[in-house]
Amino acid sequence: MKKILKASMGITAVPQRSSFEAKILIAFTAAVLVVAALFAITWQLEKEASEAARRVAHTQEVIGNIARARADTLQVEFSTQNYRLTGDVAQLLERDATIATREAVLQQIQQLTRDNPDQQQRWSGLRAVVNQRIEISKHVEWLRKTQGQEAATAFVATAPLRETRERTYRLLREMEAEETRLLALRNAEQQHGRKTLLVSGALATLLLLVLLVSTYALIRRQLRIADASQRALADNEDSLTALLQSIGDAVLATDIDGRITRMNPLAERLTGWPLAQARGRPVNEVFCIINEQTRQPAEVPVDRVLATGTLQELANHTLLVHRNGSECPIADSAAPIRDAQGLVRGVVLVFRDETTPRQVQRSIRDHNLLLEQRVQERTLQLQESQEHLRSVISNVPAMIAYVDAQQRYVYVNKPYLQRFAPGQADIAGRTVREILGPERYAVVSPMVAEVLKGQPQGYDWQPFPGVWQVIRYMPKRDTYGQVEGYYVLGSDITERKQAEEKIQALNTELAQRVRDLEQVGRALKT
Structure with a gap:
């Protein structure tokens, strides 16, 4: 009954946001999330693009160093050959300077490819063959200085110059090919990152547009609903009055100060106060209740509802005192009236005359007591019968x-x-x-x-x-x-069995004597 009443009064039982506010909040939150997601995606993609650009530059640097190492290797070979042929010491100075430059380049290549095990393995092979060629060059230098050109030329003819040269260039080509492959892969990753950034931005923009359009449509729809609600509000008062007139329980409502604002006819009849006279009066003045047993004034639950904001029930044995002094037992409950924001705006008190139910309860209680007494009597009789039966069976x-x-x-x-x-x-x-x-x-x-x-x-x-x-x-x-x-x-049946055994023995003995007599009779005849 209380739920129907509060629903008819346009009151929400629990504080909550309006549907419109909730939807606007959802749309705003979604827009913030989209912007945040777009920022996060952009930041991540930019980070990935920067990393991809760094990797591309890194790979290009490795390729450049490989090219410089190849050129330096060729220059070292030319300088060593020119010194062998001419004996010009300047060629040795140029060779040593180129070797130093190449060593620095090789160290850079090693550092730049330390994250690539295959390249490190190739670099180790390159390091070994370069060291071997340096040793050959040093030996050619020594022979040219100590034994002359012919000895140096003879050594060159037998030294593995061609084999080490080919191995050096092969390793450099493999390293360059690997870096070229990585460069192509990283360029592709960089292009993919750019495309992803563009697509993500486009999707986020489209989603924001959809949210804006949806929010606009939601606001327009809410404005139409608000207009309809204002029109319905005018009709709600009449509907509420008709509902209060037809409810089978007595209903009265108060404002936040505990003063009466509404009463239905049944509440008027039970209290003896017409609504016209009761409106604006404190509820304690109109709704007078006492304890049926102590005859002391009882607390009207309206004050507790206003203080706690929760449903309250009347204590048992409560009597409502009519304006003319008559009394009737009642049962009631009071619930808070809340606005759309969940704030308590008053109390609705629902009560009913308990005279007839009390009489019915009293009749049921008396009947139950009589029935319980009879059950106890029958139980005692049954227990006595069971004890008697048990005694009989046992004996x-x-x-x-x-x-x-x-x-x-x-x-x-x-x-x-x-x-x-x-x-x-x-x-x-x-x-x-x-x-x-x-x-x-x-x-x-x-x-x-x-x-x-x-x-x-x-x-x-x-x-x-x-x-x-x-x-x-x-x-x-x-x-x-x-x-x-x-x-x-x-x-x-022991005695019967013993008697049967004795009878059987007597029958056996009698039969034996009959047979003996028959034998004697036959003997006399012969």
């Missing part, structure tokens, strides 16, 4: 027991207990095999199996020397017809 001159489907004793009477478990107070929960023992259980187990299948069983047996019993098994079924155990009924 009848027969063995009685009940065994469940797991072959565990549930109940045995005193004769059964004295016969199979003398000296024990109870065997409930123990198995048939445990009580009878393995030998006797082997005799009865086939009959037990059959009775648990639903077939009654009966047999005579001699469980102890000189003791005979007749046993009957009867299955016990549940409400679904399933066997859930069986009853055992046993009687001692």
